[in-house]
Amino acid sequence: MTTEPPVDAVSDAFAVLSDETRLDVIRVLGDAGGTGSFDALPFSELRDRVGVDDSGRFSYHLDRLVGRFVERTDRGYRLRVPGIQVYQAIQAGVYADHEDIGPLETDIPCPEECGADCVCRYEDFRFHLECADCEAFRVRYPVDPHSFGDDLPADLLRAADRRLKRDTFSMELGFCPYCAGPVDIEYRGQRRRLREPTEAGNPVASRRTCRRCHWFIDFRTSVVALIKPAVAGEFAAAGVDTFAVPQWSGAYEWEETVLSEDPLRVELTMTVEGVTRIVAFDGELDVLAVQHPDEPVENDILRGRQS
Ligand SMILES: [Zn+2]
Ligand SMILES: [Zn+2]
Structure with missing residues (x-):
């Protein structure tokens, strides 16, 4: 009886990454960017910067990365696009641990006009914004841990607003900001935590969902209106x-x-x-x-x- 060799490209990629030295190579090559391109580093310089004395051992790990994540050029080793994307995820803190923050007071008034202001917090890789008293208002959206600084809550609010704008714009253009999949739009009608129905009609919200990765965002129409060119x-x-x-x-x-x-x-x-x-x-x-x-x-x- 024979066993099929692992041919799945995804599991192979994760297997290649599951090594500290190889992740250090990606980090060092990523850090070598900043002059308008991701610079190539010669073997000996790359080995020095990663801090591995054993040339044979380093060569083995580097070879595992070459092809999918790293390319060999005349001037040395350089990140390929999948390598850059791994580096970016590391820089954004996608795989980092983080501490919960808040709740922190803000001067954003409760949209239900209950008289209280909203509080924000950062929990489970998500930004949360809700009324301190009536809990009628809620924004909840992922924000990368490294995307905001120590001036809180200002930095956290700014990071969440930027991320929401970017993703809203992408969804509005019809493609998912995470996997570039096509987006479906669906009216969900009156939604809890929006406003009470008015005499003239009901407030509506719409949901945009990525057909490929199932990412979704619920929008108030006003949020979409802010970025419509017209x-x-x-x-x-x-x-x-x-x-x-x-x-x-x-x-x-x-x-x-x-x-x-x-x-x-x-x-x-x-x-x-x-x-x-x-x-x-x-x-x-x-x-x-x-x-x-x-x-x-x-x-x-x-x-x-x-x-
Ligand atoms: Zn309230
Ligand atoms: Zn998607």
Whole structure:
């Protein structure tokens, strides 16, 4: 009876990485970057920097990396793209341990207007933001441990906002920020922890899910609106940079109304830094119209009667 040799490329890659010397090689080669490229290091210099005296032993470990993670060039050894990505994950702290932080007080008001402010904390590789009292508001999203500094909570809030913006933008462009897989959009309707239904209709939230790795983000429509070119452009013309506005409520005001269920038409009134615009969305969260509040609402467009 014969046993099949392990041919799986993924398990082979992880087997190659499960060695401290090899991870040190990746770290040293990564650190050698910074001049516009990932520099190549000659064998002897690389061995010196990794700190291995035994040339034969070092050569063995280096050879295991060559091919998938490292390439041999005329000027020495250099990281290939998969090697760079391992280095980046190490630098981001993806595989590091971290201590829980918080809860820390912030000056972000509870969006339910219960009178309390929000607290933030860092736990289980995730940023959390919630009301200190009524717990009605919650942002929870992964942030890498090395992506924020010691000035807390400011650094943590800034890191979470950046990560959320980046990922929202990627999902909005239709591809997953982690595996580049295609993204599906689904309206989930009224959501707990959003606002109570208004007289005019219910606030809605949408979920975007990666078909390949199943990563998902739930968005309020207002968060998507901030990065839509048609919306951002209107605000920019009035002197407001919507890209600089934090993703969580408190930084801006919004009121969302479902005008029609089929086809889905959503009207969003947003006020950012004193500037108000009314945005109409369809079921794909495409912008149908952006209007000044003094202009009459174009009901035909908003209600979807127009083809
Ligand atoms: Zn509250
Ligand atoms: Zn994905």
